[in-house]
Amino acid sequence: MCLDALREIGNIGSGNAASALSCMLSRLVNIQVPKIRILDYNEVSDNFGGPETLMVGLLLSMNGEVNGMMMFLLHKDFAHMTINSLLGSDLQDFSEVGEMELSAIKEVGNIMAASYINAIASLTNLKINITVPDICIDMVGAILSVPAIHYANISDKIIFIENQFDAANESADVQHAQSHVLMIPDVESLNKIMDSLGIGL
């Protein structure tokens, strides 16, 4: 029951975020059924192809009536595609990334997070603020160490709602670029969300 409710939250949030993304990129964006994961830190990065996989991470904090973190993890292809379709450039490699490109990705993260949170806030009737995203391009294990450390104070496990986005390339179905959204509420906020939906934990 609780898991279903969380999954539905993820669904609504990511549905909104995906349509925002689709508008920005003018491409089809598919979303997968969200997964609710309760994982050991060591297992988290295995989901994304091992700790050394190069990814773009965007980190935002949620505060207000719901506290926690949101993280966008973009695979290389997805980040390239986003930058290229927004800026009309032909970037193939991260070593060429400049201020402009970083700023574009951050803005995408900002808009997606805002649409995600907006949907959840109106669903639950809770007031949620988000901060401007911070960006980091590095090994996914190192990126994830940031939320892991934040929650390490509380427990050895981390609970998150994972949404996967697949953006189809213009040239039909050849290239599917993936990105993930992790919403990591703290335990207290999780209870608040459940209460507002009329589900006791």
Next chain:
Amino acid sequence: MSQTVTVGISDLNVVRAPNVLVTYALGSCVGICLYDPMAKIAGLSHIMLPSSAEMASIKTQVYKFADTAIVALVKKMESMGARTIRMKAKIAGGAQMFAGGGNSSLASIGQRNVAAVKAELARLRIPIIAEDTGKNYGRTLYLDAGDGSMRIKSVNRGEWVW
């Protein structure tokens, strides 16, 4: 044939020559390499947080904190025949992955981890002979029990041997 032993997050391990220890993608966490060159015993610990004292939670996870993990690593190495007096330390990690000033306690966690590791090593009188800490990128760390060398690998920023 040498084996490579992986050390996870908030974990530690000890090997003898010619084996190699590895811990992947240190972000704000710190990797502590201890090496006894006589016994050729190497130990590696991957800590997440500075101190267990400020945590209200259960104390079962001793490998998570700088102040409890390093002592545990030293004990484990001694039980295999290493001597604390001969040990040398090399440390890496403690980066600040996200620049943001939004969450200051989170932003400085790398630095605080490094400071806690240094304080603990000083208390145990183990000298730090090499250090690759801070900055803003992730590191994968290899520790070779054959010669005690610490190899750091990063994404797009190259590789170093300490």
